[in-house]
Amino acid sequence: MGTAGTSTDGIAGERRQLLNVAYRLLGSLAEAEDAVQEAYVRWYGLPRSRRDEIVAPGAWLSTVTGRICLDVLGSARARRERYVGAWLPEPLPDRCEWGTGRGIDHSDPADQMVLDESVTMAFLVVLESMTPAERVAFVLHDVFRYPFAEIADVLGRTSAACKQLAASARRRVRDTQAPVTAAGQAEAVRHVKEAWESKNIAALVDILDPAAVMTADGGGLVGTALRPVEGGALIAQYMVAIADKAPGLELLERSVNGMPGLVALRAGAVMTVASFEVVDGRVTRIWVVRNPEKLRPWAGDGDGPAVRPA
Secondary structure: OOOOOOOHHHHHOOHHHHHHHHHHHHOOHHHHHHHHHHHHHHHHHOOHHHHHHOOOHHHHHHHHHHHHHHHHHHHHHHHHHOOOOOOOOOOOEOHHHOOOOOOOOOOOHHHHOOOOHHHOHHHHHHHHOOOHHHHHHHHHHHHOOOOHHHHHHHHOOOHHHHHHHHHHHHHHHHHHOOOOOHHHHHHHHHHHHHHHHOOOHHHHHHHEEEEEEEEEEOOOOOOOOOOOEEOHHHHHHHHHHHHHHOOOOEEEEEEEOOEEEEEEEEOOEEEEEEEEEEEOOEEEEEEEEOOHHHOHHHOOOOOOOOOOOO
């Protein structure tokens, strides 16, 4: 899972890979960073003689990070039962397109994330439906190509059992994933933006699938729908009602978890990040994150808002 060598630079160089693994396992950038930090604490807590005995420190850190994430996933279910409203993964920005002029900040975990199909909101939501063991086996093997022998060390199970877990998870993904190109999604998202800005319910109904579902995450910290809104017509009415209640809301087309999405600003501050699933040119799912604690990667660097008009 990693490379040999015990130099400080070599160990520190594993952080980006570990963060990418942990985010996909946990769906939370903050929790991923905590898990990776804890793995490093455990590494530096080892006696020097013990560290020198470890042939592949990267593999050791990967195994420990995986075990920490497994523990977090086990406790997350109980915590999310107490969560106010729906829980959604934290949305990831693509800083390369923002034009803030500040460049890449390699100390910021959001800047170290690889944005690919394994971090789309649709994919992460499917991962949420898995058991912790399924999620770990699937992400480590199918996404990061770790051998089952090493995954067995993380899960404390046999390689054969890990193969079965990954196969079960793979079926869940295959049964729920609806492939769409970024270009096709961008067009649909643009139509949603235009219809939403003009408060055109008919146009929204036209772009929304009749069986579309919108799920919002406010975490009890801001107002939002506590239950999923089902049906294109009801979603359209809800979106227009939001626009009526929030004058001055500015919608921007931005990459969210590597796919076209929308970011809503008010007085320059990011209030909402929306992700979409598009099938046959129509929006089937909308995931709306309003919990301010999950929007911190979008908040800028102290010199103004990170998300700005193009």
